[in-house]
Amino acid sequence: MKNWYKYLSVLLMIYVIIAGFLIPLKPGIQSFSPSKITIDPDKSSYLKIKTYNTHFQDAQQNKVWLKLPNDQLLRDEKVTILSQNELEVSFYIPSTLPDFNPQQDALTLIVENEIDGYTFYPDAVRVNDVSGLMTNRNEYHDISKINQVESFKFPYRHILHETIRNTFFHVAIWFAMFILLIYSCYHSLVYLRSKSLVSDKKSASATTVALVFGIAGILTGSMWAKYTWGTFWTTDIKLNMSATAMLVYCAYWFLRASVSDIDTRARLSAVYNLFSFVTLMILVMVIPRFTDSLHPGNGGNPALGGEDLDNTLRAVFYPAIIGYTLIGFWISNIYFRYLTLKEKVELI
Amino acid sequence: MIQRIFHIIKKDLVLDTRSRFSILAGLLYLVTITFVIFKLFGDISGPTRIGVFWIVLLFTSVNLVSDSFGHAGSRRMWNQYQLYEATEILAAKLLFNFAKVFAAGLFLLLLFRVFSNESLVNPPLFIGTLALAILGIITTMTLTSSLTVYAKNQSGLLSILAIPLLLPILLISMKVSLVSERMFFDTAINSNLLMLFGIDMILLVMSLIFISITWKS
Amino acid sequence: MKPNLFLTLSLFFLLTESILAQGGADDFMRSTGKIYSVVAVVLILFLVIVVFLFRLDSKINKLEKQIHNE
Numbered sequence: 001m002k003n004w005y006k007y008l009s010v011l012l013m014i015y016v017i018i019a020g021f022l023i024p025l026k027p028g029i030q031s032f033s034p035s036k037i038t039i040d041p042d043k044s045s046y047l048k049i050k051t052y053n054t055h056f057q058d059a060q061q062n063k064v065w066l067k068l069p070n071d072q073l074l075r076d077e078k079v080t081i082l083s084q085n086e087l088e089v090s091f092y093i094p095s096t097l098p099d100f101n102p103q104q105d106a107l108t109l110i111v112e113n114e115i116d117g118y119t120f121y122p123d124a125v126r127v128n129d130v131s132g133l134m135t136n137r138n139e140y141h142d143i144s145k146i147n148q149v150e151s152f153k154f155p156y157r158h159i160l161h162e163t164i165r166n167t168f169f170h171v172a173i174w175f176a177m178f179i180l181l182i183y184s185c186y187h188s189l190v191y192l193r194s195k196s197l198v199s200d201k202k203s204a205s206a207t208t209v210a211l212v213f214g215i216a217g218i219l220t221g222s223m224w225a226k227y228t229w230g231t232f233w234t235t236d237i238k239l240n241m242s243a244t245a246m247l248v249y250c251a252y253w254f255l256r257a258s259v260s261d262i263d264t265r266a267r268l269s270a271v272y273n274l275f276s277f278v279t280l281m282i283l284v285m286v287i288p289r290f291t292d293s294l295h296p297g298n299g300g301n302p303a304l305g306g307e308d309l310d311n312t313l314r315a316v317f318y319p320a321i322i323g324y325t326l327i328g329f330w331i332s333n334i335y336f337r338y339l340t341l342k343e344k345v346e347l348i
Numbered sequence: 349m350i351q352r353i354f355h356i357i358k359k360d361l362v363l364d365t366r367s368r369f370s371i372l373a374g375l376l377y378l379v380t381i382t383f384v385i386f387k388l389f390g391d392i393s394g395p396t397r398i399g400v401f402w403i404v405l406l407f408t409s410v411n412l413v414s415d416s417f418g419h420a421g422s423r424r425m426w427n428q429y430q431l432y433e434a435t436e437i438l439a440a441k442l443l444f445n446f447a448k449v450f451a452a453g454l455f456l457l458l459l460f461r462v463f464s465n466e467s468l469v470n471p472p473l474f475i476g477t478l479a480l481a482i483l484g485i486i487t488t489m490t491l492t493s494s495l496t497v498y499a500k501n502q503s504g505l506l507s508i509l510a511i512p513l514l515l516p517i518l519l520i521s522m523k524v525s526l527v528s529e530r531m532f533f534d535t536a537i538n539s540n541l542l543m544l545f546g547i548d549m550i551l552l553v554m555s556l557i558f559i560s561i562t563w564k565s
Numbered sequence: 566m567k568p569n570l571f572l573t574l575s576l577f578f579l580l581t582e583s584i585l586a587q588g589g590a591d592d593f594m595r596s597t598g599k600i601y602s603v604v605a606v607v608l609i610l611f612l613v614i615v616v617f618l619f620r621l622d623s624k625i626n627k628l629e630k631q632i633h634n635e
Contacts, residue, residue, distance in 0.1 A: 017607070025598065052598060162598035169606050192561060216613035220606040227602040247512040254508060258499040268495045271558045272509065275491065278554060279513045282547055286516055331618070338621060341628050348635060 005326045012323030019316045020168040027054040028156030029111060029121040030085075037093065038128040044077055044090040051111060051119070052156065056081045059113035064089040065146070066125060067108040070099040072140040074107075087111075093127065098140075102127050110146065117149030119156065154312050159228055167313055168320040170220040173213050174242065176324035180210040180332065185277045188270035197343070200266035203273060204256065205335035209328045211249045218242060241283055248276045262343070352432055356440035378408065378452060382459040392464065395532075398525050401460055402518055406485070406511065408456070409449045413489040414496075414503040416441050434563035435556055438490065442552075445486045453478050473528040473537075480541065481521035484548045488513050491555040494562045520544050 001007075032049045039045065049064070056062050064076040064087070080088040107125040112118040157164055187203035190196075221239060222232040233239070255272055259265040364370060381404055386392070392400060432440075457478070461467060468474050492510040496502045524540050526532040534540070 162600040163602055165603045166606050169610055212617045216610050219609050223606050223609060227599050244512050244515050251508045258505055264498050271562050272495055275554055276513055283516045286543055338625050345628055345631055
């Protein structure tokens with residue numbers, strides 16, 4: 001089949017859009033109040049918890065735990081369910097907790113039932129120590145008591161919420177752009193060896209599509225940024241790096257436009273393409289290592305951290321990259337044919 | 349080969365000194381731009397002063413490097429191409445441009461010293477960073493100016509082609525110069541300098557490879 | 566075709582600005598776990614690619630006319 005990659009790209013994109021939108025998010029804790037508990041040895045402490053995607057009313061055994069830094073658990077006294085995603089819980093917290101420093105440590109909040117499994121909010125609740133009274137009313141539980149429910153769902157991240165799905169649309173298009181740029185550089189190299197104008201046109205069309213993908217990446221990125229960090233444009237280094245890449249490839253187009261001789265144009269643009277690609281690689285490799293980034297899983301490592309991309313995300317993210325790349329090749333193929341036609345017309 | 353390189357430099361020097369106006373004009377350009385900047389800002393201090401210094405240096409080097417290969421079809425360029433290897437011409441241009449831009453940088457530093465009345469905290473570190481940064485800047489610019497020889501609008505094209513590529517060098521050298529002025533604290537200063545040096549070397553090797561491709565007619 | 570590109574861009578900014586003007590923490594785009602911002606991202610992606618394809622299409626049309634005339 002001659003057009004296999006076109007069908008494959010369409011199939012992959014259908015899969016990405018359907019799976020990317022329909023696979024639900026894991027439950028998560030949205031907010032709780034109060035964030036600091038003052039211990040009263042005679043009374044229980046109350047917490048009001050708001051969650052996302054949970055089924056408290058359908059579940060039979062809703063439990064709330066507070067995890068100590070030494071992995072021991074404190075169980076709730078009573079759970080009052082307000083709605084599917086809201087509950088109120090009371091704890092009895094002893095005034096002296098084992099291996100716990102109220103100045104530094106905080107308790108991790110864990111909500112659990114048999115339908116949703118467990119979800120936690122790390123270092124959530126701070127405790128104000130008031131008295132040194134020792135009480136023995138408390139039992140500590142082992143961490144293995146927590147109920148695990150296996151499910152194929154996207155992870156819940158604080159602040160990101162549903163926008164974690166943008167990984168398949170915004171992040172994947174950057175990867176596709178980079179693959180197209182590498183392809184374009186390969187053809188620039190081929191041009192410099194063989195001097196065939198076909199490779200020059202292939203390289204130019206791949207760069208054009210990469211530029212379009214890059215513009216889409218910047219626009220979608222600023223959209224995403226607006227709803228996670230509150231601004232369209234941040235001083236984040238990754239954003240500015242990609243903006244630099246866009247500037248460079250716009251300059252590439254100006255260079256092509258301002259040289260009239262076909263062979264000179266091909267030669268110069270191939271050299272500029274390779275030169276700027278290496279410089280951009282330096283930028284990508286070097287700069288993030290000494291500046292912190294807002295992007296999840298960053299600060300020190302330019303690649304996507306293993307912790308941030310779990311297997312459920314990977315199952316959609318990698319097909320998305322392949323799908324975008326194939327669509328990019330498809331469009332660049334059309335652009336290549338346009339350039340060929342244009343050259344023929346100019347020669348007439 | 350070294351003799352031949354110095355031969356080209358000598359020719360360039362003669363051409364530049366013959367029109368003494370150009371050197372004086374360059375100096376006057378720096379004085380004027382610094383004067384205007386200090387008038388506009390009133391009193392610049394801190395990181396802004398360092399940033400403005402790098403920006404002025406960047407545009408000065410665009411001005412100084414942009415015509416280093418002359419125009420396409422000009423007779424001088426053609427003669428040079430006949431007599432020497434492309435790499436020799438590049439080496440000569442690099443040395444010559446480096447000397448020019450480094451001198452301009454030192455002069456600019458002096459001007460900033462006079463106008464802002466603040467002396468450098470760590471002169472060897474600052475001037476060392478300046479030298480490394482200028483090496484990177486002029487390597488990129490000399491290669492890109494060899495690309496713009498065939499284009500219509502030379503200096504405009506040079507700045508849009510070269511300036512985005514200079515971002516890594518400028519970011520690192522800005523950081524190092526802030527550290528050298530004690531405006532920012534960082535212990536990894538040596539690794540930053542090493543990184544700058546590494547980038548310079550990569551750029552040098554690349555431009556030595558590419559010049560023989562672009563320098564053909 | 567150039568005015569069309571500007572028109573699309575300015576329309577895009579007008580649209581986003583008008584959505585944003587409503588502001589607040591509980592606006593439409595932030596409701597139900599910010600899912601509509603994902604929809605917006607997909608739409609932008611689609612629009613950018615479609616605008617590019619339209620421009621390419623019109624360029625090819627021009628060439629075809631030129632060939633036809635000769």
